[in-house]
Amino acid sequence: MLSTISVTLYPDSPEIILYGGPSDARGAIVTGRVVVTARSAAQLARLTVTLRPRRARLFQAQQSVAPPAQYQTVLVSAGAAGDQAVHRALGDGAHEWRFSIDTPGALAETIFSRDCFVAYELVACAQAAGAFGTTARSRPYPIAVKRAPPPGSLWTTLASEAICESAAWRGRLELTLVAPSRIIHDQQQLPVRGVIRPLEKGIALRRAEFQIVERIAHSTKTHGSLQPCSEKRVVADNVVELPAARDPPCRTNAALAGHADLALAQETSAERCLAVPPAYTGIQYDIHRELVRASHELVLVVTIADSQHRTHRLRLATPVFVLPRVDDMQRVGLPRYEETGADRLLIASGAGSVRRDSDYWAQFVLVDTADDTAAAPPDTLTACPLALEGYSATDDAHPPPPLYPGAASGIERTVVPAASLLFSQ
The missing domain is CATH 2.60.40.640 (Immunoglobulin-like)
Structure with a gap:
């Protein structure tokens, strides 16, 4: 006789927020609960929850470019619950397990473009005991990975x-x-x-x-x-x-x-x-x-x-x-x-090399x-603490680029690239 089993996933949050840049951010923890419906808890042989990159759907124009790494927690293995597993019976054959998955601070953020995307999903997988035990998977639950500046930065x-x-x-x-x-x-x-x-x-x-x-x-x-x-x-x-x-x-x-x-x-x-x-x-x-x-x-x-x-x-x-x-x-x-050194760029000296990029300008x-016949961008550049990859206009005849908030008071007409100032280096 085949053993029937069903599994449902309930994450605590639909998003993961990482604070700071990829090299400085601490990892996050994905938490939630899994509800397995079976005749008894002993009928369950294995139960896992996995955070994985979402695959491209059939006939989807975009392709997934997320790193192939997966992050998994094992709640039940060989019919025995893990040492850290929190389990309780809900009645009518339903059993609940709490789960948590550690993710690294360098996890790529969720994004969707015209040609490709980076996205993640949570999936719970339960396997029934016995030679003819069936395997049940929950419906994939989308999880958005977001990044924010360090608190109080x-x-x-x-x-x-x-x-x-x-x-x-x-x-x-x-x-x-x-x-x-x-x-x-x-x-x-x-x-x-x-x-x-x-x-x-x-x-x-x-x-x-x-x-x-x-x-x-x-x-x-x-x-x-x-x-x-x-x-x-x-x-x-x-x-x-x-x-x-x-x-x-x-x-x-x-x-x-x-x-x-x-x-x-x-x-x-x-x-x-x-x-x-x-x-x-x-x-x-x-x-x-x-x-x-x-x-x-x-x-x-x-x-x-x-x-x-x-x-x-x-x-x-x-x-x-x-x-x-x-x-x-x-x-x-x-x-x-x-503590994290996330703002090293803001206090860096002017020793950084300045490169000219006409497209950026x-x-x-x-x-x-x-x-x-508009005036061309100036060719003469001077380094400044906040423009490691930026420019400083030296001629009043040229249209000035915008000032960035926080630029040194003695430096005018300074462009700071978005990529340079976002979070930490």
């Missing part, structure tokens, strides 16, 4: 300061982007403000828009070799409706021809709210040191017309960090950043798509 304090980035375009127009913090969370309403100040007459505003732009980079295997691959998309945007469309006295000649242009006679500002989408389905958390990397920018995009009615599209961007929300109660007993300066 200096990095969090600096990144939580308000954003106020300004840049001038050829001495003709100045843009300012204001936001409450560089740290944002999924499913959040992010208030932003843009200020447009004309420095000469004859400039008209045609369009203004706030965006959160997401960049995901990874490597794909093509013909036996790894090839870099990247994707970029706008995950949240809000377009400013110009009052010229309903205010005839404000219209320019272009507006009479069908365009809602607003003549910029003085400083103009607009306040909007960006709706940050849900994590994983709409936006990914920042990841800078894994197989799949994600970064984000807050962008003010302005389309203007000059006195010659030529159109220019200007873009002012600054890095932001999309991080998971963390309950303060989960932080009890964790080491502070002074282009992300943070004004981009004029209508005229290719």
Whole structure:
């Protein structure tokens, strides 16, 4: 006679939160309970719970790139419960076991991109005793692995300061982007403000828009070799409706021809709210040191017309960090950043080598798509404590990159890459 058995998994939390960078973070513990329904506890020969990478489903376009390591705990082996197993009978043939699984601090975070993903799931497996004992598996339970800054870290304090980035375009127009913090969370309403100040007459505003732009980079295997691959998309945007469309006295000649242009006679500002989408389905958390990397920018995009009615599209961007929300109660007993050395970069000397990357630089300066005569980025670089991989402008004629909060007071126009400041080195 075949022995029938069923197993159900109940994790205590659907997520694992790791504090600090992969090299400094402590491991986390996954806890929960397993309910096995059998005629008696003696009928159970083996019971395990495994945290494993999720495999790609049938006909799924994305491929799994998570490391193949699995983490398992054995609750029952050879019909005997483990020394640390906590078991109790629930009645009607149901028996409950508590479980815990240790995970390393370097565990890769969960992320989903267009071509690949990293995801995890919990599975419980029960095997009945006897030569014809059946094996039952629970339904896979998805577990999200997230990473957050160390509690009370200096990095969090600096990144939580308000954003106020300004840049001038050829001495003709100045843009300012204001936001409450560089740290944002999924499913959040992010208030932003843009200020447009004309420095000469004859400039008209045609369009203004706030965006959160997401960049995901990874490597794909093509013909036996790894090839870099990247994707970029706008995950949240809000377009400013110009009052010229309903205010005839404000219209320019272009507006009479069908365009809602607003003549910029003085400083103009607009306040909007960006709706940050849900994590994983709409936006990914920042990841800078894994197989799949994600970064984000807050962008003010302005389309203007000059006195010659030529159109220019200007873009002012600054890095932001999309991080998971963390309950303060989960932080009890964790080491502070002074103990882990998680903020070594913030107190490092200027001995680090500075490298120039034109693609990186282009992300943070004004981009004029209508005229290719814009000033080129400076070639002369100076090292600074907070820009081990960044740049320091040395010529006032060049558009300045945004300042990063916490930069040394004597250093101006410093770009600090998101990858360099995220958590610890």
